[in-house]
Amino acid sequence: MAIAGGEDLQACDLVSIAGLLRVCEMEMVLLGGHGPRAAFSSRATSTTILCHGEVGFPFRGRFVLPAEWCLLGYIHQMPEAGWCHGTPLESGVAFLLSPEGISEFKLGAHARLTVVLVPVERLHAHLIALEPHQPAQLARRLSLFKLNQGAQATNLREHFLGIGARLVQTEGTAGTVEVADADVDALIASYLIAGVAASPDDRPQCSRGRRTHYLVVQRTEQFMRANIRREIYINELCNAAGVSERSLRYAFDELLGVSPSRYLSLLRLCTACRSLTLSDASRRSVKSVALSCGLWDLSRFADHYRRVFGELPRQTLMRTPSLESSLSSP
Template sequence: MPSLYTAFPNFNMVAVPLGADQHGIDLRFHRCGGHVALVLKAHAPIQCRFRLPQGHVLVGHTHRAGSRSRLDGAALTTGSSFTVFPKHDCDIIFGKGTSASIVLTSIDAWIDHGDARRLALSLGSRPTWSASHALADASLGEAHEDVQRSALMHAGDHPDEGFDRRIQELVCRQVTANLSVTDEVGSLPTIDHRCRYFIFKRALEFMLDNLHKEIYISELCDAAQVSERTLRYAFEHVVGLSPTRYLFYLRLGSTCRDLMLSRPDRVSVASVALKRGMWDLSRFAGGYHRVFGEYPSDTLRRRLAAAA
């Protein structure tokens, strides 16, 4: 999990483990110029909520999709490619067993012509679950596999001749493919799932705004404007957890992010944990260790060592 923040240090993202598994994800990334290519294998389910920096685009491909893998409420299936623009907060859930490759790049880095720029911006202005639509295209999968090999061979920050050109070609092809998608085509979420996803989303937004204090189930029901029973059904359907259990993992994920991204000489584990509503520091440390395989103090020590 911490390696996600290493790959995308300036990313407005929180990664939420959806279970207590120390081997949540394997991740390799390759950064070159304005591009970051990432290869991810999820050994346990994980949710990533993020908003892209302005002027960027994210393209991805699920080589294998685990159960409950979704993008903004729409199913991600094996062999599907997806595109995300910085128009909204995006939720991606990688189910257990998911293998995916992801590329984040600056639009300015690969668009040389005004017509292509307008094409990309017009796609970004489409509805959330249409702009982030999943495409079934075998040739796109092959292109992603090529980029995946580069990320595995040249992990970290190293030059790779031809990498920039391959990224440009891949992103241009995928953006063009997305423009051909209509609301009637592909794996759009059903009305039932969409309703449950929006209930989950409203409750999640309330959680994120109030992580610094106690959050009660009645407040989540009020925020989502549903009964407790409906709220529990929605969370079970979307993330496979109860609202209170999910909230605990959300606090853990947010604390991990803060420890990874804060200046290590200016924070303490206790201050970060309390800021995220983890009042019982002993329970917090034990839960953190079960999920991430290390104690929060270990995470902070690694940051101190890296900054030295």
Template sequence: MTVTDARELTGEIADDGRGGKTGAGLAELRRLLADVFGILVEDAAGDADRSRFRGRKYRLGQILGGYLDLWQGVSLAGRIADTSYVLLAPALGSADAVLDDGPVAVLPGHVLVAHPGEEMRLTVGRRCRLWIVNIPLSAIHIALSALGEATTTRPLRFDRLMNIRQGPGQSWVRMATLIRQELESEGALVEVPDVARAYEQALVETLLRVHRHTYSDQIERQSAPGVGDGGGQHRDHWPRVLRAVLQQIDEHPTRRYRIDDLAGDAGVSTKTLQKYFREHLGVTPIEYLRIRRLDLAHQALLAADRSTTNVETVMRRLGFRSYGHFSRHYQQRFGQLPGDTLRLPPG
């Protein structure tokens, strides 16, 4: 697997004479947007007979990104791939997007964040350089785990826009710029796989620290002085019963649990326990157990030696009995199949 990469992009979108756009350029642009940038384009239109583009794409571990220079304006309609977050930032010109929560104008100095599976219409103005970064779900989960949020029960949603001209967002862009310069330099240290993975993790972890999202408050509390690795202050205000059940599941995730037994051990009714889980975690106890096991499976597959480990061994060790059931839930959570995770370089 190629850990790092940087290469040129070029193409041309031509009018087909019937009001549509055609040519190798359009096919190439659609392919690039899907394969590199995680944007699945269903329809495209330009404001000139010929819309040229060029750019550059980069790979840093699982992260794919780069920029496109568009001489004429272009409008794209489609959706974000289910497996990744997409960041859009015009360095020159401007772009307008329509997403699930309405229209957004994106100007230089700001980054727009689109979420997995989100419908999007994107209109890019003339003479625009548009930076695009595709961050897989699995990279987000790895970074969350490193920051102390190993078990996430709700989809992570970022605030829509990040200011990169000042404040913490500017620091993230400086880091991204440094990494880009390294990727463009022949013989740079980033070509060493371990170094590339360290850069990749630092880039995603920093994004999670500087840009607001669903778990920002928990991460801030985990980082506060006096907070150990064992729990985190964000659970302190939860009911004692809920904390006891969570501790039981976290310490013994491979046991076979029944909701009645968990409630009985905690000294409350099944209805009360279900209520606590839904109020504070947004899931049922059994759903939480499945999420916890999936996260442990993900960590085990990332660390495994594929010459001596297979997916079924990890799956069964963590209490999953059906490969189809396990694989479906795993892909929904991490955006890739278990076997794809196992094939990633360790570390």
């Protein structure tokens, strides 16, 4: 079933994409030299948030689910390498994210997914029905598995395909998406049954070496974010990660496909983009935003920003209405 295609992708801003989950904000770092293009359809009911879409760019993302929400998802296609907490992701993988700490992942260009956010208590009720004595342990076992050719996997795949198709069909039309509570309950039950039936070979594994690289990238990024306002040197990144420069470069190349210095540059740029999008133009300037992200060469920043996002930083800032005009509007 064809749900979306690359020809439907449109230019969009990072803040809009980051807010698609509604109950939380994603932090996103582009990993390529071109701006974000995507196609998304999203709907919310009183008890469920549903989203289907395709991203036309590689990016590193992270978010924290609120304590009362969990997320079920399915990867329709993943042409380029991706991962979740270092574990490889590929086409045909179903996943469950619980509200426990930061969810960290990388998606490649033209990854297409359907995700459904439901209250934790709703999932918990299904877990107890399936495993009354150890529901929490069962949930951990079902966090990531590939849907192969079994009847249970096929049933779950069809549930995700059906929800994705209905989201796309209703995009731009009046009214709410026609996904009933019974449909969502059927999806949850199908997910749990397919997860229990999955064999060990269906569960992606993170090798010891890859896990080490993931921790190196994680520690390095934490240092970058904590010191983003100032100049950061490669030896500081090595010290923060506890590895040699060669090992640091290997880790970033395997998991992100860019060098540590290139990632730092992209992190600064995307942080500036988010700040410009959310700032009040009457209270902040492009210069203050750039300096707060460690971007000292304003001409170079403006040129790089335009090449990636298709407009100058000033244009992004001016799209946000000032606080005074918002308060004075009827």
